[in-house]
Amino acid sequence: xxSTASLSDKAQITDITARAGVFSQEExxxxxxxxxxxxxxxxxxxxxNFLVYREGEQVLGYAIFGYRDLTEGVYDxxxxxxxxxxxxxxxxxxxVTACEEAVRDLGGRMLIAxxxxxxxxxxxxxFYVRTGYVNEATIKDFYKPGDDLKIFVKRV
Amino acid sequence: xxSTASLSDKAQITDITARAGVFSQEExxxxxxxxxxxxxxxxxxxxxNFLVYREGEQVLGYAIFGYRDLTEGVYDxxxxxxxxxxxxxxxxxxxVTACEEAVRDLGGRMLIAxxxxxxxxxxxxxFYVRTGYVNEATIKDFYKPGDDLKIFVKRV
Numbered sequence: 001x002x003s004t005a006s007l008s009d010k011a012q013i014t015d016i017t018a019r020a021g022v023f024s025q026e027e028x029x030x031x032x033x034x035x036x037x038x039x040x041x042x043x044x045x046x047x048x049n050f051l052v053y054r055e056g057e058q059v060l061g062y063a064i065f066g067y068r069d070l071t072e073g074v075y076d077x078x079x080x081x082x083x084x085x086x087x088x089x090x091x092x093x094x095x096v097t098a099c100e101e102a103v104r105d106l107g108g109r110m111l112i113a114x115x116x117x118x119x120x121x122x123x124x125x126x127f128y129v130r131t132g133y134v135n136e137a138t139i140k141d142f143y144k145p146g147d148d149l150k151i152f153v154k155r156v
Numbered sequence: 157x158x159s160t161a162s163l164s165d166k167a168q169i170t171d172i173t174a175r176a177g178v179f180s181q182e183e184x185x186x187x188x189x190x191x192x193x194x195x196x197x198x199x200x201x202x203x204x205n206f207l208v209y210r211e212g213e214q215v216l217g218y219a220i221f222g223y224r225d226l227t228e229g230v231y232d233x234x235x236x237x238x239x240x241x242x243x244x245x246x247x248x249x250x251x252v253t254a255c256e257e258a259v260r261d262l263g264g265r266m267l268i269a270x271x272x273x274x275x276x277x278x279x280x281x282x283f284y285v286r287t288g289y290v291n292e293a294t295i296k297d298f299y300k301p302g303d304d305l306k307i308f309v310k311r312v
Contacts, residue, residue, distance in 0.1 A: 024226070026226060070182060070183065070299065071298060072299065072301075073300075074299075109301075110298070112295070136293075136294075136296070137294065138292075139292055139309060141266070141311075142227060142230060142266070143226065143227050144227070144228035145228075145265075
């Protein structure tokens with residue numbers, strides 16, 4: 001059900017991002033760019049890794065993670081997006097688990113998920129806590145005044 | 157004395173990095189790559205900005221800073237390197253101040269300096285504290301086991 005993404009998933013990935021309701025226009029626009037880099041360079045070096053959750057031909061969600069430069073074994077969990085019509089089916093949790101397994105397979109030892117401290121992202125923060133991440137650091141007013149950076153960490 | 161870097165500074169910048177004694181080989185190797193990007197794209201978008209401190213023809217130190225994606229007005233102070241033969245002349249402090257002025261001119265409101273928690277970087281951390289940065293966050297074992305990430309922040 002979960003596998004690495006391929007070219008044919010691009011349209012559905014882009015569509016889910018736009019419909020997820022939590023991403024800024026800048027973030028939405030960045031997804032096809034990251035996806036093209038992923039297709040061109042694969043998982044080598046400091047590229048992006050896309051995993052998709054499929055039910056038949058339909059993509060229900062996807063995750064992006066990637067190696068953090070200058071570290072030994074740290075990976076960023078950039079984000080997880082689930083189709084709003086496929087919520088409460090465990091898609092997000094399954095994607096997190098798959099990312100963690102992929103990171104372990106790559107010799108990684110830590111995942112980092114950075115998110116916002118605003119009310120809008122409360123369910124995202126709760127999701128990370130439920131899946132075993134700890135809010136180890138906060139930078140006030142990082143994204144913009146009133147919008148803190150919350151760094152969630154899980155050691156795998 | 158401080159100005160934006162130009163092509164003719166590249167060799168001295170590379171040389172100072174190698175001789176500074178605090179950078180890993182990976183970091184040393186990354187400097188010419190960042191410098192070429194800086195020359196090609198300038199300070200637009202999410203590029204690197206290089207400032208150099210010159211005395212006549214000689215470069216005594218340099219600083220790299222750059223806009224942090226997805227933020228309003230946050231800039232990373234990637235690093236400051238000073239020629240070991242030019243220490244205790246205020247070169248580092250002058251470069252930090254110049255970066256802060258440049259960031260303000262670009263409409264920025266915050267600088268972030270990430271460094272290591274190891275004994276080797278004690279003088280770097282003391283330097284940031286002396287120049288008004290606050291260690292607002294720490295991620296244990298980030299760079300590698302026993303080597304924490306220290307995030308220093310200054311609001312300008």
